[in-house]
Amino acid sequence: MSNSMPIASPVRTQAIVNRYFMHAKKNLGQNFLVDLAAIKGIVEAADIQAGDQVIEIGPGIGSLTEQLLLAGANVLAYEVDQDLPEILNNELPQKIDGEDLKDRFKLVMKDVLKANFIEDNGGFLNLSKAVKIVANLPYYITTPIIFNLIKSDLDFSSLTLMMQKEVAERLVAKPKTKEYGPLTIAVQSRMNVRLAEEVKSTSFMPRPKVDSAVVVLTPLIEKPDISDYAFFDHVVKMCFAQRRKTLVNNLKALIKDKDEREKIISDLGLDVRVRPEELTLEQFVKLVHLLKDQQA
């Protein structure tokens, strides 16, 4: 098989599967992208330029990695499947225009949830400069990966992540929709979130049961006034504990007295019958301040 065909094609992917007697491991969320246009969409959404520093999560057989390297990026990749180093080593392009691509790729065989970026990197990327995170995520750990990255000390300029469409819709949701909830607010209170691309299940091998979407997260320029994120996340979760009930009702777990609860709603300028999904991020921030003042 000529390597002039991209790994992200059904024919080349099938040839790799046959050559190495491999099978996609469901428990590792292995659905390989075989749609070059979808991958180019990810590379474009991440705005990859020559010389960019990229951390990729789960390179698999290298379909996205190959396009990141061809776009000129330096790629540090985290993978856990011990069958893949040999495949990546043999199948990723070795050279372009005389340049040795191996110098721009480093594989770390480690669970990304246990990553220590500085230690694992070993001087490969210059981590005093911002990196871009790019991944077709293993879907079974989508939210822990996002939160680990957001909460890490790593200086990143963007996270461009393929995930199940249903989760993507929750990340970008607006108030008064059924997708809007604690996950939306936890992420939007920390990052800008943009939906870049929707990808059908036919773009993968094997095909997942769900459709997918690419979301780009970038650091907020104006951060909301939240001093204690753990408390903020906790309050938001309590507010949505029973999303069909009113906010006053859900707040019972935090404040026993009904009059006090109603006073907080009226201090927010809201109707006493308001439901949690009607509050904007700014209103949740204000609510948390009122609760803190009340506890003081």
Ligand code: SAM
């Ligand atoms: N990037 C490839 C592509 O687009 O075709 C593969 C993406 S596949 C959806 C997810 C990849 O993440 C698999 O290669 C899987 O082995 C890897 N993976 C699963 N759990 C992981 C973990 N905890 N840490 C790092 N990689 C993981």
